[in-house]
Amino acid sequence: MPKWTPLQKDGKPVRSRVSCPISFDFMDIGVVWRVEKMAEFVGGNEEMFKFLRENIKYPEFAANNSVQGRVNVKFVVEKDGSISDVEVLRSVHPSLDAEAVRVVKLMPKWKPAENRGKPVRSVYTLPISFRITDVQTNKKVLP
Helix, strand or coil, X not given: CCCCCCEEECCEEECCCCCCCXXXXXXXXXXXXXXXXXXXXXXXXXXXXXXXXHHCCCCHHHHHCCCCXXXXXXXXXXXXXXXXXXXXXXXXXXXXXXXXXXXXHHCCCCECEXXXXXXXXXXXXXXXXXXXXXXXXXXXXXX
């Protein structure tokens, strides 16, 4: 910032106050936590559940050791609908955690969240339940 020129009275510098209004457009920085329209998996929740059922592979170690439970995964839905910053909030077992992260990263683009009609980055938390219904053959995964 360049040097300021002081206010002068009778040719001598005097004290003065200066205020500079600064405005920020919070719509274009960071992640928006409160949005007018939530991010949505294309096709809605039913399509998301279908995607999860078709793509989750129950980890062999977890299936063989009857490890089950709910993994909570947090991620950012970007302005273009892509997924980023995937992380586990609530862990069950490293093998289930890794599978939950893998399948979230595999998701197609979402409809992004909106504020004032414009797409914004938003945070989404998704609980993914791993339940074993038949240890031998059918591993059932419920979102």
